Amino acid sequence: MIPQTFNEWTNCIVNDCKLKLSKEFVIQRLEVYQDSNNWETERFVSLYGTAHLQNIIGWLTQALKQ
Numbered sequence: 001m002i003p004q005t006f007n008e009w010t011n012c013i014v015n016d017c018k019l020k021l022s023k024e025f026v027i028q029r030l031e032v033y034q035d036s037n038n039w040e041t042e043r044f045v046s047l048y049g050t051a052h053l054q055n056i057i058g059w060l061t062q063a064l065k066q
Contacts, residue, residue: 002052009059026064033057 003009013019032040033056045053 002048003055006059006062009056010063021063023064026060030057030060030064033060 001008001012003012010021013021019025032038033044033053035041041053044056
């Protein structure tokens with residue numbers, strides 16, 4: 001299932017993937033996803049689309065503020 005909300009995404013990251021939303025993790029992912037020339041970002045867009053990439057960037061930004 002592809003998360004549609006911040007809460008769904010957080011649940012997926014923390015509970016399903018067993019990752020910590022640490023400041024370091026969030027900053028690192030933002031650096032990758034905000035670089036449209038990064039191979040990871042290009043692959044993400046090819047799999048999930050630009051709209052979902054923008055959701056992820058927004059949710060990472062929100063997580064950083066919490």
